[in-house]
Amino acid sequence: MSSLKELEKVKVGRRSFLKMAALSTALGATGLNAAPAVREATCDELKDPYPGSKKVKTICTTCSVGCGIIAEVYNGVWVRQEVAQDHPISHGSHCCKGIDSIDTVRTAKRVKHPLKKVNGKWQRISWDQAVNEISEKMLELRKKHGPDAAMFLGSAKMGTEQAYYFRKFAAMWGTNNIDHQARI
């Protein structure tokens, strides 16, 4: 993606810099000299590493409090976040989860498609296969143990309409075992 390449050119983040420094030290100790080249950022890059970026007001979706976040978006990529000082609920504050909300998007561990563990190894499967296998398993469990064998746990990441359908789904399933994730 050209936007990511541009980002790499523009900015070496603190963590990346520390990783490179550690790698450089380790290679130095072995007598090898293959550490990646690092250059100093120019004054312009330091002043404005993401020229033309947009600041978008949004909310942290980790829990139901919904603290305010300013997401900085550069070429369609969420690159930095700030606390929303004027947010009516959080009043310019975050908890330790919200302060790094951006990592739910950019972490290398983010799951982007369904995975199934086969013989101890994760394999990518299609959405159709995932939905079919999960629904078949659920129906089998309901037949064997009844509808109250299942519990439905909502999410702060759901919108109002999604929460409405989720509640309807539990009712159609035949149980009142439904709650919100924030209550655990």
Ligand code: SF4
């Ligand atoms: S910052 Fe913390 S308290 Fe605020 S919405 Fe996110 S998880 Fe909840």
